[in-house]
Amino acid sequence: MEIGKPKLKVQLGSIQLKNPVMTASGTFGYGNEFTNYVNLHHLGGIVVKGISLLPRPGNPPPRIVETEGGMLNAIGLENVGVLAFINDKMPFLKEAGTEVIVNILGDTVDEYAEIANKLNNIKGISAIEVNISCPNVKKGGVAFGADPKMVSAVTRAVKDNTNLPVIMKLSPNVTDITATAMAAEQAGADAVSLINTLMAMAIDSETRRPRLANIIGGLSGPAIKPVALRMVWQVAKTVKIPVIGIGGIMNTEDALEFLIAGATAIEVGTANLINPAITGEIVQGISDYLSAHRLESVQEIIGSLITE
């Protein structure tokens, strides 16, 4: 029997994605940089570079270094700030033909609330993704994402200031990621995405200096995939809200593994820096996999891990 083209649509809370493939924040700019490589309207969504209340210059160089199976970055969240984002970047993004998810960051709970408020009612934004891997300056610089109480506080502050769906992006730099996932869910998050980068460092033994000017940076790429898969599987079993899988997704097989582990959608990060066309190729790859397995819809593989 001949079956038609597989259905790729997925539901993330109140937003529908045409397929489960999105870009990860900080690795796809504001979308316009990639139009020579990817038809943006073929993607499930674009998650833009993290936006703060005021523009940030970021850290001094070197800010990126390659490691075995991945890379370290300490960009320092360089960005144009929320007002320039709305005025200069949104006109392009709202015509991109895909869901636009705005990643936000702050130094204090109030700052998250204020950015969310400024983005509310801006046409063309589908959801907010909240980066909580940044230090809370009022709490001695401990990352918001390291403490379930701070995760609750940020989630509530953002939810209270927006009508948009809120995705809390969890930090893997914790002992038990299900605790922060549950805190986000209980405080009203519409979805969680995970993982952000793992705190890491690299040293040049000849000079005995750190390879990053910031000394410490975030590890991403294939090296973190097994950690990310484990965390996505654990969180997907624990919460009822949708889970977005991120971490070392370099090709279709990697993306499928996250969907099978329980992710409703995925974000591709570091792979964009190696092959800027990769997200479009993964959309096609998932469709081909479903056809080859005679499956009608991507829904049939989400959370389909067999453990007995």
Ligand SMILES: Cc1cc2nc3c(=O)[nH]c(=O)nc-3n(C[C@H](O)[C@H](O)[C@H](O)COP(=O)(O)O)c2cc1C
């Ligand atoms: C250069 C670079 C910049 C990033 N900037 C951000 C950011 O602004 N906000 C954020 O939440 N995550 C940021 N991330 C983390 C990615 O979105 C993603 O969570 C992480 O890299 C793991 O996925 P990957 O292994 O596919 O890259 C950045 C990652 C890289 C490599």
